[in-house]
Amino acid sequence: xxxxxxxxxxxxxxxxxxxxxxxxxxxxxxxxxxxxxxxxxxxxxxxxxxxxxxxxxxxxxxxxxxxxxxxxxxxxxxxxxxxxxxxxxxxxxxxxxxxxxxxxxxxxxxxxxxxxxxxxxxxxxxxxxxxxxxxxxxxxxxxxxxxxxxxxxxxxxxxxxxxxxxxxxxxxxxxxxxxxxxxxxxxxxxxxxxxxxxxxxxxxxxxxxxxxxxxxxxxxxxxxxxxxxxxxxxxxxxxxxxxxxxxxxxxxxxxxxxxxxxxxxxxxxxxxxxxxxxxxxxxxxxxxxxxxxxxxxxxxxxxxxxxxxxxxxxxxxxxxxxxxxxxxxxxxxxxxxxxxxxxxxxxxxxxxxxxxxxxxxxxxxxxxxxxxxxxxxxxxxxxxxxxxxxxxxxxxxxxxxxxxxxxxxxxxxxxxxxxxxxxxxxxxxxxxxxxxxxxxxxxxxxxxxxxxxxxxxxxxxxxxxxxxxxxxxxxxxxxxxxxxxxxxxxxxxxxxxxxxxxxxxxxxxxxxxxxxxxxxxxxxxxxxxxxxxxxxxxxxxxxxxxxxxxxxxxxxxxxxxxxxxxxxxxxxxxxxxxxxxxxxxxxxxxxxxxxxxxxxxxxxxxxxxxxxxxxxxxxxxxxxxxxxxxxxxxxxxxxxxxxxxxxxxxxxxxxxxxxxxxxxxxxxxxxxxxxxxxxxxxxxxxxxxxxxxxxxxxxxxxxxxxxxxxxxxxxxxxxxxxxxxxxxxxxxxxxxxxxxxxxxxxxxxxxxxxxxxxxxxxxxxxxxxxxxxxxxxxxxxxxxxxxxxxxxxxxxxxxxxxxxxxxxxxxxxxxxxxxxxxxxxxxxxxxxxxxxxxxxxxxxxxxxxxxxxxxxxxxxxxxxxxxxxxxxxxxxxxxxxxxxxxxxxxxxxxxxxxxxxxxxxxxxxxxxxxxxxxxxxxxxxxxxxxxxxxxxxxxxxxxxxxxxxxxxxxxxxx
Numbered sequence: 001x002x003x004x005x006x007x008x009x010x011x012x013x014x015x016x017x018x019x020x021x022x023x024x025x026x027x028x029x030x031x032x033x034x035x036x037x038x039x040x041x042x043x044x045x046x047x048x049x050x051x052x053x054x055x056x057x058x059x060x061x062x063x064x065x066x067x068x069x070x071x072x073x074x075x076x077x078x079x080x081x082x083x084x085x086x087x088x089x090x091x092x093x094x095x096x097x098x099x100x101x102x103x104x105x106x107x108x109x110x111x112x113x114x115x116x117x118x119x120x121x122x123x124x125x126x127x128x129x130x131x132x133x134x135x136x137x138x139x140x141x142x143x144x145x146x147x148x149x150x151x152x153x154x155x156x157x158x159x160x161x162x163x164x165x166x167x168x169x170x171x172x173x174x175x176x177x178x179x180x181x182x183x184x185x186x187x188x189x190x191x192x193x194x195x196x197x198x199x200x201x202x203x204x205x206x207x208x209x210x211x212x213x214x215x216x217x218x219x220x221x222x223x224x225x226x227x228x229x230x231x232x233x234x235x236x237x238x239x240x241x242x243x244x245x246x247x248x249x250x251x252x253x254x255x256x257x258x259x260x261x262x263x264x265x266x267x268x269x270x271x272x273x274x275x276x277x278x279x280x281x282x283x284x285x286x287x288x289x290x291x292x293x294x295x296x297x298x299x300x301x302x303x304x305x306x307x308x309x310x311x312x313x314x315x316x317x318x319x320x321x322x323x324x325x326x327x328x329x330x331x332x333x334x335x336x337x338x339x340x341x342x343x344x345x346x347x348x349x350x351x352x353x354x355x356x357x358x359x360x361x362x363x364x365x366x367x368x369x370x371x372x373x374x375x376x377x378x379x380x381x382x383x384x385x386x387x388x389x390x391x392x393x394x395x396x397x398x399x400x401x402x403x404x405x406x407x408x409x410x411x412x413x414x415x416x417x418x419x420x421x422x423x424x425x426x427x428x429x430x431x432x433x434x435x436x437x438x439x440x441x442x443x444x445x446x447x448x449x450x451x452x453x454x455x456x457x458x459x460x461x462x463x464x465x466x467x468x469x470x471x472x473x474x475x476x477x478x479x480x481x482x483x484x485x486x487x488x489x490x491x492x493x494x495x496x497x498x499x500x501x502x503x504x505x506x507x508x509x510x511x512x513x514x515x516x517x518x519x520x521x522x523x524x525x526x527x528x529x530x531x532x533x534x535x536x537x538x539x540x541x542x543x544x545x546x547x548x549x550x551x552x553x554x555x556x557x558x559x560x561x562x563x564x565x566x567x568x569x570x571x572x573x574x575x576x577x578x579x580x581x582x583x584x585x586x587x588x589x590x591x592x593x594x595x596x597x598x599x600x601x602x603x604x605x606x607x608x609x610x611x612x613x614x615x616x617x618x619x620x621x622x623x624x625x626x627x628x629x630x631x632x633x634x635x636x637x638x639x640x641x642x643x644x645x646x647x648x649x650x651x652x653x654x655x656x657x658x659x660x661x662x663x664x665x666x667x668x669x670x671x672x673x674x675x676x677x678x679x680x681x682x683x684x685x686x687x688x689x690x691x692x693x694x695x696x697x698x699x700x701x702x703x704x705x706x707x708x709x710x711x712x713x714x715x716x717x718x719x720x721x722x723x724x725x726x727x728x729x730x731x732x733x734x735x736x737x738x739x740x741x742x743x744x745x746x747x748x749x750x751x752x753x754x755x756x757x758x759x760x761x762x763x764x765x766x767x768x769x770x771x772x773x774x775x776x777x778x779x780x781x782x783x784x785x786x787x788x789x790x791x792x793x794x795x796x797x798x799x800x801x802x803x804x805x806x807x808x809x810x811x812x813x814x815x816x817x818x819x820x821x822x823x824x825x826x827x828x829x830x831x832x833x834x835x836x837x838x839x840x841x842x843x844x845x846x847x848x849x850x851x852x853x854x855x856x857x858x859x860x861x862x863x864x865x866x867x868x869x870x871x872x873x874x875x876x877x878x879x880x881x882x883x884x885x886x887x888x889x890x891x892x893x894x895x896x897x898x899x900x901x902x903x904x905x906x907x908x909x910x911x912x913x914x915x916x917x918x919x920x921x922x923x924x925x926x927x928x929x930x931x932x933x934x935x936x937x938x939x940x941x942x943x944x945x946x947x948x949x950x951x952x953x954x955x956x957x958x
Contacts, residue, residue, distance in 0.1 A: 162186075500534075
């Protein structure tokens with residue numbers, strides 16, 4: 001065997017022997033930490049290479065087979081497996097589980113993790129998909145209901161939505177470009193970025209407290225862990241949904257590469273460079289009876305009036321907004337990461353990490369919509385009926401969007417003495433989001449003088465409801481099938497731009513606080529984070545200038561594509577697809593045929609600039625023995641917020657938008673304590689209590705005041721909606737206990753309980769007051785986010801990992817298993833005004849995006865050149881939105897199962913062929929509402945994705 005191993009830490013050198021030889025090497029991690037070895041080159045058996053590296057240490061070979069070398073402390077005991085101390089690392093394909101277990105075992109906090117090696121064995125294309133394998137983690141798709149839902153975008157930790165959780169890279173916060181939402185958009189981050197994905201579930205004083213659920217920390221790769229190293233993969237595939245809307249079906253592509261090198265006279269420098277590219281094509285035929293707020297269903301009184309009050313209705317749900325969508329999307333992502341490190345000794349080290357992440361999504365959303373008037377006739381059965389008049393519409397939204405994110409993070413540590421250690425870091429992250437949305441629509445019954453729509457009897461429909469899914473038949477199917485009967489309605493162009501900058505600094509001085517130190521220890525530190533968010537929009541809308549211009553613009557028959565679909569909810573009708581090029585060209589070439597709508601108020605309303613400054617100091621004391629570790633700390637966290645808005649002001653008939661500034665500050669002492677009891681060498685008990693906060697979303701602070709006047713409403717003709725810079729953060733007391741049993745190398749059984757009591761939860765409150773509009777004072781309904789609600793969640797987690805079922809006979813001993821389950825029970829109090837103007841509070845039986853259960857199971861095989869895995873993920877039902885008036889309009893995402901497969905075959909030590917299947921069972925994303933969640937809100941098919949490719953490790957030689 002030919003070896004070429006650079007000077008490195010002993011752990012890294014042993015890992016490199018394993019990679020270059022294709023063998024598994026196990027060793028006691030605590031006995032090799034801190035040892036540095038000279039370069040090793042030449043041809044020799046793997047066992048001889050290992051003996052040279054461990055010369056002068058107390059290690060020896062305790063087991064030697066064709067595939068495995070086990071190192072132990074002291075004299076060899078033969079060829080039977082030996083105990084190798086408390087901490088075992090294994091190189092090769094089983095390294096994945098064992099690295100993650102080491103992180104969990106050696107930390108002071110309660111954490112769970114998945115290593116990059118494990119990610120590589122699963123068909124997960126980004127951080128979100130990889131993180132869902134971790135206990136207590138659920139994931140959700142795109143929050144924008146107007147876009148496709150073909151992939152997961154956000155992470156929920158222990159039932160707390162991503163807006164309540166912090167995302168960091170090597171401890172540095174990464175910016176997220178979202179005007180209203182604080183949670184990071186993780187789908188832009190590639191899985192190849194990380195060495196390990198950690199979920200920190202007990203947040204003590206040294207961590208930013210904006211982590212009601214926890215903190216997701218991405219640990220980047222280090223050349224000092226890998227030695228000289230290179231790997232690359234290239235995969236191609238396809239999705240079963242591609243081509244379902246238009247016939248232009250293209251292959252999906254994934255390619256990535258990572259290289260690491262140690263250099264310098266004493267190999268004191270390390271450099272890692274990685275890059276990734278993805279091109280993902282997809283399409284879908286989706287049904288959406290309604291809109292974002294569940295407006296697709298209503299009830300009727302016996303007198304024939306619409307109502308949301310079921311007890312005073314006939315008790316029959318009627319579909320009043322029946323909608324089909326057809327999505328076509330191409331998503332491209334590319335990223336590059338680099339990390340430079342300098343470690344001249346074990347006492348000093350410095351690192352600089354930089355990453356750039358870019359995502360573009362070119363999406364076309366075609367729409368077919370039946371929108372009736374209120375007149376309703378019951379059918380012969382409760383699931384049938386008729387709406388007498390309606391209009392039918394065809395629309396297109398082209399909505400390309402792009403995200404760009406930068407991160408630079410520098411860290412340094414210096415051991416002033418063996419027990420006194422100093423560390424510090426600086427980071428800067430910038431994120432930009434752009435959406436350029438064009439919307440076109442044609443529909444029946446257009447009045448080109450007023451721009452309004454007339455409901456006509458021929459487009460009314462009868463309906464039937466089966467399994468909560470409505471199907472309609474128009475009164476005059478022939479008329480509805482003629483494209484010339486659809487007149488031009490509107491052209492809209494909306495451009496959103498969002499920028500977010502996060503800059504941070506931190507420092508810490510620790511005494512007698514290392515894992516090997518005993519007795520009392522302490523650490524003190526500080527942090528400062530500056531966040532700037534800028535949100536702005538440009539909004540334009542055009543209608544036909546007059547009936548003559550409408551004739552010149554032309555009806556739908558002049559703008560439809562050759563491809564015609566069949567609406568899922570209106571079988572028998574043609575689903576015309578609008579040609580975006582033709583629709584845009586008529587506006588560009590003949591602007592004189594159109595009249596524009598003044599959206600000045602909307603443009604100003606979308607603007608805000610937010611500046612948030614967070615300064616914190618903390619101190620912790622601890623005591624450690626061989627069996628017990630206890631820690632107590634206090635963090636004092638202060639926040640200053642400044643928000644700039646344009647506020648509409650009318651005086652003497654003249655409306656202006658002066659720029660105004662609002663300010664807020666708050667401060668909290670945040671205590672924490674934890675204890676660890678090493679019951680035996682293999683068993684641990686942990687417990688902790690802490691106080692954390694969840695800062696308001698940017699949009700809750702920053703929303704501009706908007707006013708709408710409706711003089712037909714005699715009670716409150718003026719409606720005012722506004723942000724609230726006086727909001728306080730949510731506060732949570734968190735309680736955790738856990739038990740861990742590392743019953744064999746690469747094995748774990750753990751169980752945990754947790755409880756979070758949350759107060760000052762934020763909800764949208766409507767109150768009756770007064771406001772001035774155009775110089776006149778009106779009674780007003782004022783809506784804004786406020787504090788005051790209570791919330792909470794409790795849960796249990798269990799996990800079982802055994803990476804080798806060595807009690808089974810023959811090849812079956814190469815099987816491994818990983819199983820985890822989470823059960824959650826949450827609630828929050830929601831307050832709103834009822835129809836009588838009285839504030840009513842009701843309790844919702846789960847937090848937003850909190851499922852009641854999460855299950856993961858993985859069975860894998862690693863033997864010789866073959867590795868294979870089948871992975872199952874189940875996420876229970878969770879509320880997506882809550883209605884302010886009627887609980888039956890609460891929208892819940894359905895429980896969802898997904899099965900993924902992966903298999904690889906090693907042709908050469910440096911080359912593998914691999915294949916993957918995502919979503920084997922073709923499970924869709926669905927959401928329901930209704931008294932028993934029996935009415936369909938969304939059905940979005942995802943499809944099955946298949947990948948084939950090659951994995952290269954050219955520096956692994958046989």
